[in-house]
Amino acid sequence: MNPTGRFLLATLAGLVLAGLVHIAVVLAIPSLSESDALSKARTSETLDHAMPVYTLSTGINPAPTEAWLPIPDPSVAVGICAYNLADGPMRVSARTGALMLSLAVHGRRGAFYAVTDQAAVRGALDLVILTRAQYDEALANEDENDVSRDVRIVATEREGFVVVRVVAALPSQRQAANEAVQAVSCTIDSPTEDAAKSGG
């Protein structure tokens, strides 16, 4: 083979390799990234309420500059609760108020469940996120006479986060929106507590 032919062959091989590298890098970015929402959310795992991610500016307090959402909506307060189902099922409880509230459950691959306050029963919205095994256990332990108002969601992955969004339609509601995000509780449903409850 003459030198030019070899060079062309090498270029062609390089282009094919570039395509493979491109695909591999794009697929690997979500798991390697340290600036993605899941990695940043992990710091909130120890909290028992939603960690504010984007706090709305109110009359005296401007919006924090360290907020990590790239282009946030200036009238929607955002909070986040990270979960790790290895510790037990995650219970997210929100009281609905005058402001529109939505909860979205994100896994590593994206959001797999979302619900707004219109689904609330008597002003309360209770989500329980569990693995398939925990779900089966909860079904087995369930008392048939005891009506549960929980919305049970089976997660395919152990790690993820719940996003709370509260819309402040008017600037005067921003304070209330910030408080509504903080008021959402994210706790680990411990099985012992449930057992004690059903026993007593």
Add this chain to the structure above:
Amino acid sequence: MSTTDHPARSGAMPDIAGVAGRGGRAFRAVLRRTSHVGLVFYTLALGAGLGLATADYATRGGYPFGGVSVGSWIAWPRTGSLGADPYARAVNARRGEIPLAVGEGLLLTASQDNQGRTLTAGCTYVIAGATPPARAWTLTVAGRGKRDPERPVLREGFTSTEVLRDADGRFSIVLASDVQPGNWLPMPRATGPVRLALRLYDTPVAASAGTVERSAVPTISRTECAE
């Protein structure tokens, strides 16, 4: 490359052809001396360099594709769901973005007016019409990069409750640098491109963004430009 059928350029062409010929001869000489190892290195460097550069380019900034075009707007219904394409997931991961889930809302962005011209801060735009059904919506404007600390933030957007409407429920927002009567949305910066974002919260159209009609989204029309 033929030089004979371009009589007007024939004076300059022999020189260029000569340089190209010398360059080509030198190039072929380099190739002849290059060993197989050199070519393998060249292949690896080309593959790694080009692959990394294109992957970086495709996942930097906004979503490269996956949008549904509706009038001047582009709807992004799948960026937050499990069905998101790998590029959207990579973009989200790099920016730390938390996209709206399908049951939560729908994001529409616009970087062009209704005639396909890029939205720039030097012009005045009227955003008029109605939005698809939603419990709440917000329409915001943002420039690229950091905001100018010298420029006071008067207003970044309108919500569905704040906006002033006509008797028939339609609205018209004026995006301009100078104060305007009615719904005035100040330009976020003095120069450069700007983008509009329309976020619909708790909307039934999120699950079927492809069926939104042009008439259901606001039109963006340029009225004047300060040159």
